[in-house]
Amino acid sequence: MERKRRSATGEQSRRAILNAALDCFSRLGWAATTIEDIRKVSGASVGSVYHHFGAKEGIAVALYIDCLRLHQESLRGRLERKHDAEAFVRTIVTHHIAWSREHPEAARYLLRMRREEAVAAAEQEIQSATGDFIREGFSRLKTYAQSGELLPLPPSVYLPLMLGPAQELLSAWANGHVELKAGIEKVLADAAWRCLRPETAPSRKVP
Amino acid sequence: MERKRRSATGEQSRRAILNAALDCFSRLGWAATTIEDIRKVSGASVGSVYHHFGAKEGIAVALYIDCLRLHQESLRGRLERKHDAEAFVRTIVTHHIAWSREHPEAARYLLRMRREEAVAAAEQEIQSATGDFIREGFSRLKTYAQSGELLPLPPSVYLPLMLGPAQELLSAWANGHVELKAGIEKVLADAAWRCLRPETAPSRKVP
DNA sequence: TCTGGCTCTAGAATCAGATTCTAGTCATGG
DNA sequence: CCATGACTAGAATCTGATTCTAGAGCCAGA
Numbered sequence: 001m002e003r004k005r006r007s008a009t010g011e012q013s014r015r016a017i018l019n020a021a022l023d024c025f026s027r028l029g030w031a032a033t034t035i036e037d038i039r040k041v042s043g044a045s046v047g048s049v050y051h052h053f054g055a056k057e058g059i060a061v062a063l064y065i066d067c068l069r070l071h072q073e074s075l076r077g078r079l080e081r082k083h084d085a086e087a088f089v090r091t092i093v094t095h096h097i098a099w100s101r102e103h104p105e106a107a108r109y110l111l112r113m114r115r116e117e118a119v120a121a122a123e124q125e126i127q128s129a130t131g132d133f134i135r136e137g138f139s140r141l142k143t144y145a146q147s148g149e150l151l152p153l154p155p156s157v158y159l160p161l162m163l164g165p166a167q168e169l170l171s172a173w174a175n176g177h178v179e180l181k182a183g184i185e186k187v188l189a190d191a192a193w194r195c196l197r198p199e200t201a202p203s204r205k206v207p
Numbered sequence: 208m209e210r211k212r213r214s215a216t217g218e219q220s221r222r223a224i225l226n227a228a229l230d231c232f233s234r235l236g237w238a239a240t241t242i243e244d245i246r247k248v249s250g251a252s253v254g255s256v257y258h259h260f261g262a263k264e265g266i267a268v269a270l271y272i273d274c275l276r277l278h279q280e281s282l283r284g285r286l287e288r289k290h291d292a293e294a295f296v297r298t299i300v301t302h303h304i305a306w307s308r309e310h311p312e313a314a315r316y317l318l319r320m321r322r323e324e325a326v327a328a329a330e331q332e333i334q335s336a337t338g339d340f341i342r343e344g345f346s347r348l349k350t351y352a353q354s355g356e357l358l359p360l361p362p363s364v365y366l367p368l369m370l371g372p373a374q375e376l377l378s379a380w381a382n383g384h385v386e387l388k389a390g391i392e393k394v395l396a397d398a399a400w401r402c403l404r405p406e407t408a409p410s411r412k413v414p
Numbered sequence: 415t416c417t418g419g420c421t422c423t424a425g426a427a428t429c430a431g432a433t434t435c436t437a438g439t440c441a442t443g444g
Numbered sequence: 445c446c447a448t449g450a451c452t453a454g455a456a457t458c459t460g461a462t463t464c465t466a467g468a469g470c471c472a473g474a
Contacts (some may be wrong), residue, residue, distance in 0.1 A: 010467095027208030029324045034460060044423045046462090052422090056461065073438060115319055117236045122383065153394060156385040157376060161398050169364060171322065175330075179364040187360060191368050195398045214441070241431060251432085252453045259451090263432065271466060420450070421470085427459100439452075 014052045016042040018066060021059045026105050030060060030116065044097050058116040065129045067106040072133050076097055079137070081112040085149035088140065089162055091190040095197055096166050100173070108174040111167075152195050161195045221259045225273060228266045229260050237267060237323065261306040268329040271320050272336045279340050281306055286344070292356035295347065296369055296403055297384040297396040299342050304392040307380070316379040318374075357403050366401045 020042035024033040037058060039046055053059045075095050082088050106109050113119045119126070135200035141158045144150045153161075172178045227249035242263060246253055260266045277349040282302050289295050307314035320326045326333070348365045351357045362366070374397050379385045 013422080029326050036460075037461090047425070047464095078283075112322055112324075115322055115382075117238050117319075117380065123382075147208035153398075154388065154391065156388075157372065157391070157394055157398070160372040160379070160395075164373070165364065165367040166304035166371070167375060168367035168371035172363065172367070174425050175322075175327065181361065183365075184361065184364070187364055189369075191360075191364070191402045193329065195372075195402050206462070214450070216440095220451085242433090245430075254435095254454070255452050259432070261433095415474100417472100417473090417474085421468105423468075424466085426464085428461105430459105430461085432454105432457105432459080434457070435455085435458085437453085437455105438448105441450085442448085 010052075013042070013048055016060065016122065017044050017049055017052060018063050020044075021063050022067075022105060022109060025060075025063070025109060030113065047121070057121070057185050060113060060116070061120045061122040061125060063109065064113050064125055067103075067110050070103065070106060071099055072130060075081050076133065085144040086193055086197065087142065089150075092137070092162060093102065093166055093189040093192045094185040096163060097180065098187065100116075100170050101180050107170065111171055111174045132157070148198060149193050151198050153196075158196070164190050167193060213411050217259075220249070220255055223252050224256055224259060225270050227251075228270050229274075229312060229316060232270070232316060234269075237320065263294065264325040264328070267320060267323070267325045268332060271326050271329075272315065272333055274310075274317050275333070275337050277310065277313060278306055278317065279337060283340065292351040293400055293404065295358075296399055299369060300342070300370045300396040301375055301392040303370060304377065304387065304395065305411065307377050308387050314377065318378055318381045331400065355405060358405050361401075365403070369399050372398060 002188070007193075017038060020038050021033075023041060027033075032204055035046060035049055035059075039049060042049075049059070053062060054180070063081065071154065075092070078095055130150050136183045141162075142155060145152055145155075145158070150158075167185070169178070169180075169188065169197070173180050224245060226238075226242075227245050228246055231244045235244065242253060242256055245251075245266070246256060250255075256266070262267055270275055281363075282299070285302055286295070291300050307318075345366070348357065348369075350360060352359055352362075352365070376385070376391070376395065379389075380387050
């Protein structure tokens with residue numbers, strides 16, 4: 001899809017605009033930042049902004065995908081090593097929170113924009129940019145479920161059960177209502193596993 | 208705070224505007240509906256809209272509070288009768304989903320606007336309009352936790368654990384990704400209780 | 415080397431739509 | 445009956461997103 005970019009300078013200014021955008025959106029909010037703001041911070045011209053992104057929403061979407069990629073890149077590495085269901089679930093939950101703590105601006109942006117119309121409208125594009133990874137993870141969940149390593153449940157609830165609480169806690173954090181105390185990721189990982197582990201197994205593993 | 212409204216007609220037109228707004232927002236999205244759209248559907252004039260709500264965001268916030276009240280009104284009744292922790296948790300989760308199914312437009316609106324800046328900015332106002340109810344519920348959770356009817360956990364995670372999965376599933380539903388199958392509320396209520404019940408107690412109560 | 419075509423940058427001009435303003439109308443309390 | 449404040453109207457203004465026109469820099473092929 002992406003055609004080859006001829007000049008490196010074009011790519012540079014694209015990045016400058018994205019960086020400026022994250023800065024402005026974090027500081028002022030998406031609706032309140034104007035193209036003029038981004039122009040000033042990035043040093044680009046209006047024409048340049050529109051050349052690269054087409055519209056204000058285009059910036060939001062590109063930035064969203066950019067942050068999502070960072071997030072996934074960092075998760076991918078950790079997941080490849082994990083093989084049993086418990087480790088899989090715990091790793092995903094833990095990583096989600098730890099990553100957010102390490103990249104607060106990007107995380108806040110992702111959390112805030114997730115349901116924003118500007119971004120929701122471009123679902124198609126976002127999926128095609130990141131969908132494989134999620135699809136893959138999802139099918140892994142189903143495999144675990146079928147082999148009895150996870151509680152059998154309607155497929156649509158696995159993701160909500162695994163990440164819903166983390167998402168909710170992180171939202172509260174993103175809006176400044178709570179802090180992310182050290183160790184909170186373990187609390188949520190425990191909870192997620194309590195939710196998803198097969199009924200018969202007690203808390204300790206049976207040797 | 209609310210000063211007495213002199214005329215019933217004023218109140219009527221206020222309602223007409225809110226109804227029109229819910230209709231337009233659902234149909235076109237919040238950002239895409241213009242004051243002109245709302246004016247046409249409601250039959251009010253621009254001046255009238257601004258007299259009642261001050262700004263476009265004012266409409267969004269008033270509507271948000273309106274829907275939240277509906278939701279809470281309906282929950283309040285059911286909660287008053289419940290006394291043990293398990294029933295409390297299950298009722299809240301179940302109600303959340305059942306109510307959304309019964310009031311899809313209002314539910315979608317609440318889900319979509321929850322993190323929208325327009326609404327987030329007015330947190331203050333929203334809290335003062337609905338805060339008692341939530342505060343009360345929250346303190347009830349803490350009481351249960353202290354008396355050992357719930358797993359002891361950091362206070363900030365109770366709400367996420369209880370409602371996070373439901374919220375996440377409902378978001379997927381609001382965006383048309385999944386359906387709300389009959390009985391799904393039981394699945395989530397079970398899961399919430401699995402997460403929150405004290406470790407030692409098995410599913411059945413020990414008499 | 416020259417030319418066409420493409421990416422990219424500039425910034426002025428346009429346009430849509432939110433908000434403000436002025437001028438009333440109407441009901442009520444005094 | 446008058447003054448007042450809630451309320452309605454709709455024209456005028458203003459802000460900021462988007463579009464448009466022009467031009468610079470660069471590469472490929474003639």
